[in-house]
Structures are given as structure tokens and as C-alpha cells.
């Protein structure tokens with residue numbers, strides 16, 4: 314069922330950016346199983362295929378810049394519904410192909426479950442994806458894309474704004490003057506020049522903050538276990554250990570993501586390691602600070618001041634001791650809120666969402682491999698070959714065998730680190746699993762689904778001599794420990810084996826078991842095994858001809874003249890059961906199998 318349904322898919326006729334130009338191939342699939350003109354939704358083994366002019370639906374749950382909305386509207390029906398309750402969102406989501414959010418929408422597991430498989434892309438108009446349940450997204454084959462670069466400068470500028478305004482009590486002094494007071498001695502500040510700033514998390518925002526702080530004459534150190542030292546050196550920043558950063562900083566600015574490792578990384582214990590009178594800026598995520606411990610540290614004078622843009626709970630409770638603390642400056646998660654950044658993230662996320670809906674791979678995918686456009690373009694026919702080999706191999710397995718172990722071999726003259734096989738492996742997995750289950754497989758959930766089904770896919774590189782011009786000379790899919798409904802597909806070493814190559818851009822089946830054949834992987838294939846003798850091609854051909862089934866390719870592979878042979882016949886139309894039965898009844902034919910691509 315899955316095989317035939319996928320062959321009804323039409324592919325994108327447009328390609329842009331990181332587009333996979335795998336267009337106009339009716340019997341093929343896009344990386345995300347969806348296209349600009351035809352979307353397939355799998356729900357309990359049912360498919361809805363939109364008509365040519367049907368548009369996908371994109372739900373936007375938080376304010377998005379106009380330019381991004383415009384891009385979305387050119388391609389999709391856009392439903393801007395703000396302030397939805399979780400229940401309302403769960404109800405709406407089953408009618409949506411994509412969801413665009415900022416940090417204010419919790420994209421929980423329930424949302425993916427409620428979508429019934431229709432939701433294919435979540436676009437986060439910003440960096441942090443801690444409000445999206447990534448594991449649930451991946452399990453449901455839903456791509457998550459973000460806008461990782463467009464608000465970097467805005468966040469860094471806000472960090473610097475908080476740093477400088479905190480040091481000079483700008484917010485407190487402003488409030489007091491508006492209250493009719495003139496408190497010049499109360500609001501004496503501290504200078505920044507010559508002070509040590511520890512940037513915790515030396516990524517995009519952290520390094521921009523560091524650059525700016527150096528311009529203010531600060532001595533900048535950074536802690537980031539994953540940042541390359543040469544990048545830090547290039548900005549004139551020294552990478553130090555976590556404890557060293559805490560011990561030597563006059564100011565600490567937080568710029569790491571919220572992860573299990575960074576959750577409450579600033580707590581009673583770590584505050585105790587800081588210089589007395591340290592000042593803290595947080596434009597990362599509220600959860601990286603234990604907020605109750607921060608209140609204690611402020612009360613104890615360990616932390617002289619804190620400037621916070623983000624909170625564990627947003628919005629924070631009105632009576633929050635932290636927000637009300639006189640030494641705290643707070644802003645309502647405004648780091649990314651500049652006109653420029655909002656237009657930027659809106660465009661960045663809209664392009665990624667539209668691209669993904671068209672079946673393109675995204676350069677900002679969070680839960681799928683990011684494959685550069687040139688690589689995608691080169692791999693295009695191999696991706697098709699990979700899926701078809703997987704599809705053929707699994708159809709050769711005899712019922713009840715249970716596929717558990719698949720080995721994929723890539724024969725290539727390319728250096729091992731010059732061939733990215735993640736996409737090929739995902740498509741082989743798709744080819745193997747889809748014909749035998751109701752699961753919709755794409756690049757996002759291929760590895761997860763294989764693991765969940767106990768399907769072990771191992772890969773092997775066979776280094777070939779010769780020109781590394783094409784990425785893969787041949788690809789082999791072997792399924793071990795199973796019986797085959799077509800015994801000739803079993804190789805000398807006992808596995809079902811199919812091998813293919815790309816010839817002039819077209820995927821070909823070139824080996825079945827130990828038999829060399831050559832048939833283009835289009836339409837469907839009939840494999841017959843017989844004793845090599847004259848007239849066999851004619852006999853099968855005439856059965857098919859009588860039914861007006863067009864033969865696209867025919868090829869015979871044999872071990873030796875007049876010995877065992879395998880005939881591979883490509884057909885454009887599906888032969889009737891009656892014709893297949895007649896082929897099976899041709900006396901010399903020992904076994905045959907009809908395989909859908």
C-alpha cells in the first residue's frame with residue numbers, strides 16, 4: 314500500500330536554495346515526503362493527496378514579521394491565531410501542515426500526537442528550541458527548523474544594553490525620577506572599563522557580546538566546552554574553565570542553550586564560587602539560573618546586581634521576589650525584539666518552512682542532517698537508487714521472515730570523509746520499512762524508526778581505485794538471516810542481495826543475488842529465474858504484450874550459457890494477476906516475482 318501510494322506523489326517543480334532538484338519524477342519521493350503540489354498525509358494507513366491547486370496550511374501562533382508572512386502566504390494558506398490555549402492548539406493542529414512559533418508556544422508531544430501525522434514542519438522564528446519537544450517531533454517524522462542567525466546581533470545588543478544599564482542603575486534611576494525623586498548619590502554605578510567579563514557560552518550571541526564588551530574596554534574571558542580556542546583567540550578572548558570563569562569574573566553574561574547540562578547551572582553552590590559583588594546578565598534562558606538561589610545570593614550580597622531578560626516561567630508570577638528585587642533589572646524577553654531582527658527571523662524561518670513543505674532539505678534543520686546544496690544535487694540520483702534498492706530488497710523477503718539486519722555497501726573511489734551517506738541510509742531505510750508498515754518514513758525519523766523496529770542497518774565503504782568523479786560507483790543492499798520468495802536473490806554468502814548503479818543519471822538494478830542484470834529502476838520489475846535457453850524473452854514478452862503491458866527494459870544474467878539465469882524485465886504498467894500466473898506457468902520458468910518500485 315505504501316509503495317503504490319508513494320508512486321502517486323508528484324514532486325516539486327521549483328527548486329531554490331538548498332533544493333533537491335528531484336523534480337518531475339512521478340515514482341519518486343522527496344526528502345520529507347511532501348511536495349509543493351501534492352501533499353500526502355498518513356493517518357492510520359489512509360492518505361489524502363491534495364489536488365494540484367491545493368495549498369498546505371501553515372499555522373502561526375505568535376506575531377511574525379510581515380516579510381515572513383508574505384513569503385508563507387505566497388505558498389500556503391496562513392492561519393495567524395495568537396494566544397491559543399494548549400487545547401485549542403491541539404484541536405487546530407490536525408488541520409495544519411506546518412506550525413510557526415516563537416518562544417511563547419509550547420510545542421509538546423500532545424501537539425504531535427494530535428496532528429495525526431499531518432504536521433510536517435515546525436518553524437521556530439528564533440534560536441532557542443527548548444519550547445519544542447524535539448524527541449516527539451523526530452518520532453513523528455516532523456522536521457523542526459529554526460532561524461539561528463537573524464536575531465544574534467539583537468540579542469547581543471540587548472545583553473550589552475542590560476550590562477551597561479545595570480552598571481549605571483539606569484532602570485532604577487529612571488523609575489525614581491519618574492516618581493518625583495532626585496537620588497544622585499543612591500545611584501552611583503560601577504565602571505566597566507578594565508573589569509573582567511566572563512561570557513558563558515561562546516556561540517553566536519556570546520561571541521558578539523564579547524566583541525562589543527572588548528570595545529568597552531573590558532577584559533573578556535569565556536567558558537564554553539565546545540567552542541574552538543582559535544575562534545576565541547581571533548576575538549582576543551581566552552577560554553577558561555567553568556570554575557575559573559566564576560572565580561575571576563566581575564560580570565558574568567550567560568549565552569548557553571538550556572539543556573539538561575545547563576539547567577540551573579548557576580545555583581547556591583556555584584554562586585558561592587563567585588567573587589563577592591559579581592554582576593550577572595542573562596539573555597539566554599531563565600532555566601540556566603536557579604532563581605531562588607539567585608534571590609538568596611542577591612540578599613547575601615554575593616551577587617550585587619542581576620539584569621535578566623529571560624525567566625524560568627514566562628511571564629513570571631507578578632509577585633516574583635526576583636523581579637521585585639531592587640538590585641534586579643528585568644525585561645520581558647526582549648532580546649530578539651528589534652524591528653530588524655524580527656523581519657530577519659520571519660524571513661529566515663518562512664524560507665525554511667516553505668522549503669521543507671516543498672520537500673527540500675533545510676540548512677537550518679534542527680532534528681535532521683543538514684546536507685549542503687551541492688552535495689544534495691550530486692546525490693540526487695543515488696538517493697532515488699537507495700530508496701528503490703531498499704524497496705526491492707524487502708519485497709524479496711519471504712513472508713514471516715522478519716527483517717532485522719540490513720547491510721549497505723557503497724563502492725566508491727571517494728575518500729571516506731568525502732561521502733556523506735546519511736541521506737542514502739535514510740532513503741534505504743524508507744524503502745525497506747514503508748512497504749511493510751504503516752509508518753511514514755523521512756529523513757527526520759528514518760534512524761529512529763529503524764531503531765524502534767529493531768532493524769539494524771550497518772554501512773560499509775568499499776574503496777575503489779579510479780576516478781572519484783561520481784560519489785558512488787555501486788550500492789548494495791543485503792538483508793541477512795531471512796528466506797527469500799525468489800531464491801536466486803540469495804547471494805553466495807546467504808543474504809538477499811540487490812545491487813544498483815547510476816547510469817547517465819538514471820538508477821539501474823545491476824545485480825540480483827549473484828546474477829548480473831541491467832534494468833532501469835522505473836515502473837515495476839519482474840524477476841524470473843530459469844535455465845538459460847533460447848526463446849525465453851519472447852515467451853514472457855508475448856504474455857505481457859497480449860495485455861498491452863509495455864516492457865521498458867529486459868536483461869538476462871547467467872552464470873554460464875545454458876545454466877541457471879535470471880531475467881529482469883522492467884514494465885511500465887502493472888500486469889494483471891492472470892498474466893503473472895501465465896508467466897509462472899511457462900515451463901522453463903522455475904520461479905518469478907513481481908516487484909513494485
Ligand SMILES: NC(=O)c1ccc[n+]([C@@H]2O[C@H](COP(=O)([O-])OP(=O)(O)OC[C@H]3O[C@@H](n4cnc5c(N)ncnc54)[C@H](O)[C@@H]3O)[C@@H](O)[C@H]2O)c1
Pocket residue numbers: 440441442461464465468513514515516517518519536537538539540568569570571574575596597598622623646647648649650
Ligand atoms: N533573549 C533572547 O531573546 C534571545 C535571543 C537569541 C538567543 N537567545 C538565547 O541565547 C542562547 C545562545 O544563542 P546562540 O544563538 O548564541 O546559540 P549558539 O548555539 O550559537 O551558542 C550557544 C553556545 O553555548 C555553548 N554551550 C553549550 N553548553 C554549554 C555549557 N554547558 N557551558 C558553556 N557553554 C555551553 C555551545 O557550545 C555554543 O557555543 C540560547 O539559549 C538562545 O536561546 C535568547
Ligand SMILES: O=C(O)[C@H](O)COP(=O)(O)O
Pocket residue numbers: 415416417438439440441442464646648649650
Ligand atoms: O531563542 C531566541 O531566539 C530568543 O529567545 C527569542 O525568542 P522570541 O522569538 O520569543 O523573542
